[in-house]
Amino acid sequence: MKGYLYDSDRCMACTSCTVVCPVAAATREFLGPKMVGPALSRFRRPALAPDLAADLCSNCKNCDISCPSGVPISTLNMLSKAEYYRHHRHRLRDWVLSHGQLMGNLATPFVPLSNLAIANPISRTMLGAFGFAGRMPLPAYVRKTFRKQFRALRQQSFPQKVVFFPGCYIDFYDPGVGLDFVAVMQANEYEVVVPRGLGCCGTPMVANGFPGAAERAVRRNVRALQEWTDAGVPVVACCTSCSLTLKQEQQELFDVPGAAELAARVYDATEFLLELRDRGKLKTDLKQLSGRYLYHAPCHLRDQGIGRPGFEMLGSLPGLEISDADAGCCGLSGSYGFKGDRYEVAQAVGDALFKKVRASGADAVISECGTCRHQITVATGAKTLHPISVMRRAFE
Amino acid sequence: MSACDVVVIGGGLSGLVAAAAAAERDKKVVLIAKGVGAIAVGSGSIDVLGYEAGGKPVARPLAEMGKLPSNHPYARAGKQATAKAFEFFLDLCEKGGFPYSGSADVARWVPTAIGTLKPTCFLPRSMDPAPLEAAKAAVVVGFRGLKDYYPELIIRGLMQVPAYPKRFRTVIVDPEMAGRDVNALDIARWLDTESGRHACIEQMLTGIAPGNVVLVPPVLGTVPNYGVLEEFEKATTCKFIEITGMPPAITGLRLYDLLVSEIKKRGVRIVEHATVTRAVVDNGRCTAVVTHGVDRERTHPARSFILATGGFYSGGLEAGVGSAREPVFGLPVKVPESQSDWSNAFLLSGGAQPFARFGLDVDARLRPTDGSGKAVFENVYAVGRTLSGFDDAFEKSGNGVAVVTGYRAGTLVA
Numbered sequence: 001m002k003g004y005l006y007d008s009d010r011c012m013a014c015t016s017c018t019v020v021c022p023v024a025a026a027t028r029e030f031l032g033p034k035m036v037g038p039a040l041s042r043f044r045r046p047a048l049a050p051d052l053a054a055d056l057c058s059n060c061k062n063c064d065i066s067c068p069s070g071v072p073i074s075t076l077n078m079l080s081k082a083e084y085y086r087h088h089r090h091r092l093r094d095w096v097l098s099h100g101q102l103m104g105n106l107a108t109p110f111v112p113l114s115n116l117a118i119a120n121p122i123s124r125t126m127l128g129a130f131g132f133a134g135r136m137p138l139p140a141y142v143r144k145t146f147r148k149q150f151r152a153l154r155q156q157s158f159p160q161k162v163v164f165f166p167g168c169y170i171d172f173y174d175p176g177v178g179l180d181f182v183a184v185m186q187a188n189e190y191e192v193v194v195p196r197g198l199g200c201c202g203t204p205m206v207a208n209g210f211p212g213a214a215e216r217a218v219r220r221n222v223r224a225l226q227e228w229t230d231a232g233v234p235v236v237a238c239c240t241s242c243s244l245t246l247k248q249e250q251q252e253l254f255d256v257p258g259a260a261e262l263a264a265r266v267y268d269a270t271e272f273l274l275e276l277r278d279r280g281k282l283k284t285d286l287k288q289l290s291g292r293y294l295y296h297a298p299c300h301l302r303d304q305g306i307g308r309p310g311f312e313m314l315g316s317l318p319g320l321e322i323s324d325a326d327a328g329c330c331g332l333s334g335s336y337g338f339k340g341d342r343y344e345v346a347q348a349v350g351d352a353l354f355k356k357v358r359a360s361g362a363d364a365v366i367s368e369c370g371t372c373r374h375q376i377t378v379a380t381g382a383k384t385l386h387p388i389s390v391m392r393r394a395f396e
Numbered sequence: 397m398s399a400c401d402v403v404v405i406g407g408g409l410s411g412l413v414a415a416a417a418a419a420e421r422d423k424k425v426v427l428i429a430k431g432v433g434a435i436a437v438g439s440g441s442i443d444v445l446g447y448e449a450g451g452k453p454v455a456r457p458l459a460e461m462g463k464l465p466s467n468h469p470y471a472r473a474g475k476q477a478t479a480k481a482f483e484f485f486l487d488l489c490e491k492g493g494f495p496y497s498g499s500a501d502v503a504r505w506v507p508t509a510i511g512t513l514k515p516t517c518f519l520p521r522s523m524d525p526a527p528l529e530a531a532k533a534a535v536v537v538g539f540r541g542l543k544d545y546y547p548e549l550i551i552r553g554l555m556q557v558p559a560y561p562k563r564f565r566t567v568i569v570d571p572e573m574a575g576r577d578v579n580a581l582d583i584a585r586w587l588d589t590e591s592g593r594h595a596c597i598e599q600m601l602t603g604i605a606p607g608n609v610v611l612v613p614p615v616l617g618t619v620p621n622y623g624v625l626e627e628f629e630k631a632t633t634c635k636f637i638e639i640t641g642m643p644p645a646i647t648g649l650r651l652y653d654l655l656v657s658e659i660k661k662r663g664v665r666i667v668e669h670a671t672v673t674r675a676v677v678d679n680g681r682c683t684a685v686v687t688h689g690v691d692r693e694r695t696h697p698a699r700s701f702i703l704a705t706g707g708f709y710s711g712g713l714e715a716g717v718g719s720a721r722e723p724v725f726g727l728p729v730k731v732p733e734s735q736s737d738w739s740n741a742f743l744l745s746g747g748a749q750p751f752a753r754f755g756l757d758v759d760a761r762l763r764p765t766d767g768s769g770k771a772v773f774e775n776v777y778a779v780g781r782t783l784s785g786f787d788d789a790f791e792k793s794g795n796g797v798a799v800v801t802g803y804r805a806g807t808l809v810a
């Protein structure tokens with residue numbers, strides 16, 4: 001564990017984090033990152049009663065991105081939330097939202113019945129009673145998970161391998177993105193491996209105060225990937241929250257042997273492709289594309305310290321017109337915006353982005369994060385795509 | 397990372413201006429920043445040279461620069477580059493839709509939130525103190541619950557200023573904010589909304605009359621434009637002046653947002669939340685810098701590098717016992733041998749602090765030297781608060797030096 005990262009005394013109270021926190025901008029009930037993170041952490045040390053000041057934090061990490069002193073503010077917030085829930089009961093809703101993998105495994109065999117069960121007016125009302133946001137539809141489960149479809153896929157074998165980490169969103173809701181990734185890698189003479197035993201990355205559990213479950217998820221993934229990391233094979237995710245957790249969050253929060261070695265091999269998909277392109281290892285005879293797109297950078301991508309590789313890649317594809325929305329957080333933050341008592345905040349946070357999207361007249365909005373795409377589509381009706389899906393058209 | 401012409405390390409004012417100036421010359425620029433710089437929470441006024449070394453106020457900053465010692469950053473940048481840099485800066489602000497006013501020829505004295513005056517040169521139009529100097533009376537608007545802003549304190553101080561009116565009134569606006577403490581950012585966000593502006597205007601109108609000069613905290617919207625100012629002026633036919641205050645002082649945030657969007661327009665790629673920890677060097681040249689995340693290192697090759705990492709505030713300089721260092725390139729930072737000579741024991745004496753002058757010595761092309769005047773690397777330039785030879789807090793020159801040296805380095809890089 002990189003415990004040195006917790007030092008709240010590095011905070012010099014400059015207020016930079018307060019200025020950028022989207023939740024503090026949306027609601028005056030949230031005390032803001034400087035207060036909830038480093039300031040209160042100092043008081044938490046002498047074992048005062050745990051507090052819920054961090055409960056409104058969405059773990060979007062904009063505070064960390066701005067801090068000139070390298071204080072891991074969002075992680076301090078998650079730790080204090082975890083401490084609170086060590087002594088208090090969770091809501092059932094938070095359990096459901098943070099155990100997407102289990103819910104997915106239960107629901108997928110019964111699609112479309114399970115979707116009907118979530119989407120019909122009566123159960124929507126019941127979900128509302130449990131604390132879900134009635135106006136924020138949960139994404140629909142697919143009949144065949146990514147992993148099932150992947151197993152049925154005939155890949156061409158190549159000596160160059162890459163491990164794909166699907167994560168819950170792609171596995172249960174958006175398998176097409178995973179298939180597009182496989183297609184792009186195949187077109188560039190890579191064989192994609194999805195090892196058995198992979199599950200949720202753990203981030204929804206962290207955000208909802210289930211550190212024990214999150215740590216178990218991390219241990220399982222590290223174990224499932226060990227053989228590949230030992231062999232030096234890159235591990236790639238299309239979901240930016242998964243890649244951020246595998247690279248960073250799991251090391252900040254837990255002490256799991258092998259996590260650092262894994263982190264050193266993890267890539268966001270667009271980061272991986274850009275690196276291959278720069279090393280001259282990608283196909284260069286690309287198909288001519290067309291279309292006008294708006295790009296939205298997920299906060300969990302911005303936090304990774306790698307810039308905007310997807311935006312850069314797309315900008316170099318022939319025939320594509322792409323502009324940067326540059327409108328901040330979408331508001332959904334994984335499971336946050338699905339909660340009844342967070343819905344208004346989440347919508348207020350995303351408002352600037354929604355306005356940009358509506359005004360853009362773009363053919364589609366492109367973003368790496370599945371829940372960002374879901375939020376944008378529900379709020380604006382715009383079509384959304386993962387960059388890899390656009391790249392597939394150019395490479396295939 | 398894809399190769400580029402220039403890597404700028406640091407996203408404060410000096411780095412942003414350097415990136416803009418290099419991009420203007422069609423260089424491919426990558427800007428890497430650990431966090432945001434002081435500009436995002438500062439006042440955004442560009443102080444050029446407020447006081448001489450002896451503490452005497454400077455009336456004509458540009459002319460005074462001729463008298464500075466040769467190791468002062470303005471002297472290193474040179475007279476011509478200094479003048480051009482300010483022109484470039486004004487042009488950037490104009491293009492970004494938030495034009496600044498002022499010149500480096502004469503000092504302007506602006507009121508602060510503690511009722512004192514501070515010397516500066518370039519200001520957003522909303523901070524221009526001229527109307528106050530011409531007025532017979534003025535109104536100070538306060539906001540109920542706003543921290544670090546006390547109209548009585550401001551009035552008590554400003555009454556002492558010979559050029560200012562002797563009659564002040566106070567109007568308190570109630571933004572009706574529940575929840576946490578209220579800061580200037582909260583009020584500015586309230587005034588970003590139409591309903592907030594209407595409520596504020598309505599309440600102000602109970603205590604101000606057409607033609608009044610009205611002082612407000614820095615709250616006229618978060619966006620870099622004069623929309624809120626113009627709406628207020630139109631609705632009240634008064635002149636409004638924003639006073640500089642404690643962080644977060646929204647006027648700097650506006651400038652920060654403006655500069656970030658201007659460099660993006662010029663094609664600069666920004667890598668946020670990445671800390672440069674070391675450089676790859678080869679035969680007197682730097683070939684790449686390396687960022688270190690929680691996960692792993694990443695290499696960023698380029699032809700030139702601009703070090704804009706700030707001072708002790710941002711981690712551009714680090715102090716240990718008896719020594720100080722520049723952590724990225726390991727460049728020498730000269731300090732007095734005895735640590736007791738580092739500081740003036742009377743912290744609030746108003747005197748200069750020796751440690752505030754610590755930093756990198758550079759040659760005439762802003763390249764850090766080995767201490768004997770010779771550049772350590774032929775393609776590494778240092779700008780802003782990383783430099784030695786000036787005390788920005790005492791002489792009031794922080795943002796001025798950032799603009800001038802940032803611009804100069806941006807025009808020098810290959």
Ligand SMILES: Cc1cc2nc3c(=O)[nH]c(=O)nc-3n(C[C@H](O)[C@H](O)[C@H](O)COP(=O)(O)OP(=O)(O)OC[C@H]3O[C@@H](n4cnc5c(N)ncnc54)[C@H](O)[C@@H]3O)c2cc1C
Pocket residue numbers: 067068405406407408409410411428429430431432433434435437438439440441442443444643670671672673704705706707709710711712724779780781782788792793794795796798
């Ligand atoms: C609160 C405050 C208010 C001020 N108000 C005014 C004012 O009103 N007028 C005025 O003229 N001056 C003011 N000053 C002084 C002035 O702001 C500064 O001197 C000037 O802005 C410094 O700019 P800079 O770019 O050199 O450094 P900084 O603003 O310190 O920026 C340094 C940048 O480098 C980044 N960085 C540091 N190390 C690394 C690394 N290893 N890798 C990557 N990135 C790194 C930091 O995160 C940051 O983005 C103020 C200063 C402060 C602190």
Ligand code: SF4
Pocket residue numbers: 020021022023024032033056057058059060061062063064073074077
């Ligand atoms: S993680 Fe996001 S919501 Fe939480 S304190 Fe930081 S900026 Fe605010």
Ligand code: SF4
Pocket residue numbers: 010011012013014015016017018033034038066067068069070071073
């Ligand atoms: S940005 Fe960092 S140093 Fe500044 S107040 Fe927030 S935690 Fe503290």
